[in-house]
Amino acid sequence: MEQIIHFLQAEMEQPTMFSWFHIISLLLIVGTTFCVSFFLKDASEKTYKRILLISWIILVVTQVIKQLIKSFHYGDPSYWEYDLYDFPFHICSMILYMLPILVFVNKDKYPRFIDAINGYLCIISVVAGLAVCIYINVIMTKIIFINIQDILHHGLQIILGVYIFVWNRKTITFKTYYRAFIVFGVCAVVAILINLAFYPQKIDMFYLNPLVSNGLPIGETIQIEAGFIVYLLFYISVIGTVCFLTYFAEIGIYKLILKKKTDR
Secondary structure, three states, X not given: OHHHHHHHOOEOOOOOOOOHHHHHHHHHHHHHHHHHHHHOOOOOHHHHHHHHHHHHHHHHHHHHXXXXXXXXXXXXXXXXXOOHHHOOXXXXXXXXXXXHHHHHOOOOOOHHHHHHHHHHHHHHHHHHHHHHHHOHHHOOOOEXXXXXXXXXXXXXXXXXXXXXXXXXXXXXXHHHHXXXXXXXXXXXXXXXXXXXXXXXXXXXXHHOOXXXXXXXXXXXXXXXXXXXXXXXXXXXXXXXXXXXXXXXHHHHHHHHHHHHHHOO
16 A cells, blocks of 8 residues: 555656646647547447546546545655545536536437536536646646646546537537536536635635635736626636637637538
8 A cells, every 4th residue: 555655646847838748748638639529520429428438437536546645645644634625626627527417318308408518518628628738837746646637637628528519519509608608607606605615724616715815817816906796707707708719719620620521
């Protein structure tokens, strides 16, 4: 057990933006996104769901290991200390809860619900994954496994998000966009309730804690100077605009590249 713990907690020089670790990670994410979306765009529903299920299992297993690594401190004495901020209920964590829905819920019985989940994963989740994978300084540590897990998690958000869009390309519409925001809104409300319920811990799920400075560029200043309501309006408008642009970017790329070559 001691050897396993030491292996999982092995350290490296903390990666920064455009370091070799960052560049290789981006190349792998871009290459895998293209290959999966292009070569499996017309896969059967069974294959599609199998891909999502296998990806979900990988995400859950690596997330659990990450939680254990960050919480268990081996030494003299050994002790367990869990930081509630690490609990997976952030914008990027929602993929853990939504992938099983796409795998196990019948889309013919609940088409609008599945469309909303598709929208969250292929628009909002992709935006969040891109933001983190581009500006990796916010997630990188000195622990090798945690760095790999974070890149794997956020990279899969991009890969699976784009693939979900491509596979469902004939049913994705602008309604998908606003349905995705209904899902986002529900998750955000839950996040605020969690933040308030555990206020002494000063956690900040979704960066939506009215009682804690969010630490975001510009966002923190707005919350401190203008109050939480003004910050909330700013927060919604920024996410809404970026996701709106992402939706049309995905539609545009599909029409320019995939549709002409494959849907004749």
